[in-house]
Amino acid sequence: MPTTLQSIxxxxxxxxxxxxxxxxxxxxxxxxxxxxSCERLFKPHLDNKPVVVLSNNDGCIISRSxxxxxxxxxxxxxxxxxxxxxxxHDVAVFSSNYNLYGDLSMRVMDTLRVIIGEENVEVxxxxxxxxxxxxxxxxxxxxIARDMRETVEQWTGIKVSIGVAPTxxxxxxxxxxxxKNKKETDCVMVLDTEEKIRAGLEKTPVGDxxxxxxxxxxxxxxxxxxxxxxxxxKMSEEFGRMHLGGVVGVRxxxxxxxxxxxxxxxxxxxxxxxxxxxxxxSPVDNIHDIKEAVATYTSxxxxxLRRQYSAASIISVFVVAKGENHNVTxxxxxxxxxxxxxxxxxxxxxxxxxxxxxxxxxxYKKGTQYKKAGVMLSGLVPDASIQxxxxxxxxxxxxxxxxxxxxxxxxxxxxxxxxxxxxxxxxDWKMRQExxxxxxxxxxxxxxxxx
DNA sequence: TCTGGGGTCCTAGGACCC
DNA sequence: TCTGGGGTCCTAGGACCC
Numbered sequence: 001m002p003t004t005l006q007s008i009x010x011x012x013x014x015x016x017x018x019x020x021x022x023x024x025x026x027x028x029x030x031x032x033x034x035x036x037s038c039e040r041l042f043k044p045h046l047d048n049k050p051v052v053v054l055s056n057n058d059g060c061i062i063s064r065s066x067x068x069x070x071x072x073x074x075x076x077x078x079x080x081x082x083x084x085x086x087x088x089h090d091v092a093v094f095s096s097n098y099n100l101y102g103d104l105s106m107r108v109m110d111t112l113r114v115i116i117g118e119e120n121v122e123v124x125x126x127x128x129x130x131x132x133x134x135x136x137x138x139x140x141x142x143x144i145a146r147d148m149r150e151t152v153e154q155w156t157g158i159k160v161s162i163g164v165a166p167t168x169x170x171x172x173x174x175x176x177x178x179x180k181n182k183k184e185t186d187c188v189m190v191l192d193t194e195e196k197i198r199a200g201l202e203k204t205p206v207g208d209x210x211x212x213x214x215x216x217x218x219x220x221x222x223x224x225x226x227x228x229x230x231x232x233x234k235m236s237e238e239f240g241r242m243h244l245g246g247v248v249g250v251r252x253x254x255x256x257x258x259x260x261x262x263x264x265x266x267x268x269x270x271x272x273x274x275x276x277x278x279x280x281x282s283p284v285d286n287i288h289d290i291k292e293a294v295a296t297y298t299s300x301x302x303x304x305l306r307r308q309y310s311a312a313s314i315i316s317v318f319v320v321a322k323g324e325n326h327n328v329t330x331x332x333x334x335x336x337x338x339x340x341x342x343x344x345x346x347x348x349x350x351x352x353x354x355x356x357x358x359x360x361x362x363x364y365k366k367g368t369q370y371k372k373a374g375v376m377l378s379g380l381v382p383d384a385s386i387q388x389x390x391x392x393x394x395x396x397x398x399x400x401x402x403x404x405x406x407x408x409x410x411x412x413x414x415x416x417x418x419x420x421x422x423x424x425x426x427x428d429w430k431m432r433q434e435x436x437x438x439x440x441x442x443x444x445x446x447x448x449x450x451x
Numbered sequence: 452t453c454t455g456g457g458g459t460c461c462t463a464g465g466a467c468c469c
Numbered sequence: 470t471c472t473g474g475g476g477t478c479c480t481a482g483g484a485c486c487c
Contacts, residue, residue, distance in 0.1 A: 055455035062455070062487095078454040096455085125487045213485050245484060246461060275457055282452085374456090459486075468476080 021138055021192065022166035024260040027131040027145055028175045029112060029152070031105075032159045032187070034127035035063035038104050039094050041157050042440050050091040054079050057279045058095055058433065095436040101126060103441040107156045115151055122264045130168060132264050138192050145188045161187035165197065168262045169255035172210040173200055173229065197258060201230035211252045216244055233257055270308045270380070276301040277374025281430055283322045287364045290319065290373055291357050293430075297375040298356045302349040305377055306403060311345035313379035315352055317359040320372040333371060336363050347383045348403060 031037060035053040040046045050067035054060065060076050071089050073082050079093075086093060105126045112121050112129055120132040136144055145162045152160050161182075163175025170191055177200055178189035191197045207217030209229050220226040220243075226235070233256035240249030251261040276297040284290060294317055305312055316339030323333035340355040356375055 057453090057455070059454050076454080080453040083453090128487075211485065215484065248461065248485080271458075273458075277456065279455070457487095459484100461484085462482090464480090466477100466479085468478105469474105 022258060023134070024166055025133040025136070025138070025141060025164060025192070026166070026168050026171045026260070027133050027148070027162050027164045028124075028168070028171040029108075029129050029131060029148060029160050029162050030175055030179075031108060031127040032161055032179070033063055033065050034105075034158070035094075035096065035101055036065040036068075037158055038101050039092075039097075039437055040065070041104070042437070043092075046092050050089060051094070052082075052086065052091055053094045053096055054435065055096060056433070057281065058435065059279065062096065093435055095433040097436050097439060099439040099442045100437070104156065104158060108152055108158050108160070111152050111155045112148065115148055120264075130171070130264060133164065141192060142188065142190045145190060146186075149188060159187070163189050163191075165191040165200075166258045167255040167260045169210050169252065170197060170200070170258065173204050173208075176208060177203060194258075198230065201233055201256065202228055204229040206232055209252070209256070211248070212244075219243065229256060270310055271304075272378070272380060274301050274304045274310075274312070274377045274380070275374060276304070277318075277372065277376075279372045280370065283369040283371050285367065285369050287360065287366075290364060290370060291360050293373050294356050294360050294375060295353050297373065298353045299349050301375050301377050302347060302352050302403075305380070306347050306383070309383050310380040311347040311383040312352065312377035313342050313345040313381060314377070315340055315342065315355055315359075316376045316378070317356050317363065318374050318376075319360070319363050319370050322369040322371040338362050339376075341379075345379065345381045345383075352377070 036051045039051060039053060048067065049065075050071055050073070051065040052061050052068050052073060053063040055062045058079055060078055061073060061082060062076065064073050064075060068091055071085060071091070073085060073091065085091075108127075109121065109123050109129055112131060116131050116133075120135075122130040122132075124130055131148070133141060133144065141164050145164050149160055149162055152158060161175055161178050163171045163173065163178055165171040165174045174189040174191045178185040178187050189200075191200050205217075206212055206220050206226055206228055207214070209232065212220070212232075220232065224235075226232050233253070235253060237250045237253050240251075240253040241247065243249065244252055254261040278293070278297065280293065284293075298315075316337055318335050318337035320333045320335050338359045340359060342351075342355065346352060
């Protein structure tokens with residue numbers, strides 16, 4: 001049982017023999033039922049009880065504990081449809097609390113960075129990270145993976161499962177199998193020989209491969225009778241190119257055959273598009289409310305923009321009308337969108353709000369009920385105003401300082417203390433979040449109390 | 452009454468240029 | 470006088486991911 005950082009590292013680097021067999025080895029570390037685990041961390045009485053977490057607006061179920069899964073609560077199913085089942089079995093329900101999840105996610109990722117080294121960790125999503133284990137001898141991989149798992153749990157309280165294999169796609173496949181059979185694997189599975197990989201491929205339905213979604217799974221089954229990953233792995237790269245999205249498909253086939261074709265990604269890639277979109281708490285038909293919402297989303301998107309030191313040259317706005325409601329089938333409604341190309345790229349909230357709100361005038365139709373709106377920033381370039389721009393009047397640079405100040409205050413308060421007037425103050429359109437737990441780790445007033 | 456939000460990569464095809 | 474071929478850039482849209 002690893003207890004100190006030093007013992008772990010001494011242990012890890014102890015025997016530095018050459019890796020035989022595969023040239024690369026990746027681990028995927030995946031937090032189990034992440035959002036539910038976060039909620040449980042501060043509510044020990046919910047251990048072994050069914051728990052679910054809802055999406056924004058309390059719309060869908062986006063995380064389920066094992067117990068909730070066992071009861072037959074559907075993933076991504078609408079909350080209202082699962083409600084009877086949830087009531088009947090006394091399932092604990094929470095609105096999503098992204099402050100809490102984000103903070104715990106950071107702790108998990110930091111733990112991995114400390115154990116394995118920052119340069120070998122790629123954060124893939126809020127609850128998953130790839131770890132490059134290529135430098136370690138094959139015979140040590142299992143032990144290293146188990147060490148990672150135990151240490152993350154000790155240091156953060158979050159349980160993870162880990163799959164290890166020569167490629168990312170195979171690591172994901174191993175991870176899935178480890179979770180399928182927790183008792184036997186204790187949430188760690190290493191595929192380090194051809195035989196193990198073959199067995200793993202055979203047990204994996206084609207639709208459960210990372211990179212094969214609904215459409216492809218259906219096509220593969222209906223047209224070529226390909227049901228499992230082993231069958232797909234035997235198809236040619238050319239087949240992948242023709243039928244699974246071009247070079248994406250080629251990579252997929254290669255990865256299934258143990259040839260690493262998806263590299264570790266640089267952590268600091270700047271995004272090429274930034275979006276903020278939300279469903280409304282209830283349908284809205286008033287243009288002022290829509291403008292308020294769009295202004296608020298624009299502020300949020302602009303913050304994200306500044307955080308990565310970019311400026312946007314295109315801003316687009318879309319609204320979604322409420323569809324006809326045919327009781328059971330979910331009608332997505334019609335989306336209308338328009339964009340403006342800005343005269344110069346900018347990261348200033350006020351310069352972005354103006355054109356965004358103007359776009360609403362073009363999109364809005366009186367008498368229509370809207371259920372959703374969004375703002376997208378694209379054409380992103382490095383923000384010239386960061387270092388001061390000689391060719392702009394002084395006031396421009398003051399704007400940058402003002403933006404930084406607002407961002408800093410809002411970040412430290414986490415609740416939009418400072419807003420632009422266009423964002424409104426009543427916010428009838430804002431989302432429902434009736435069941436949110438306290439932000440234990442990011443708000444002083446909501447710290448966990450020990451009795 | 453009630454179905455999330457935020458992204459990525461890739462291809463095809465049209466416009467335009469020489 | 471009857472119409473090539475190659476290149477680039479852009480957009481729309483399809484697929485995927487968590």
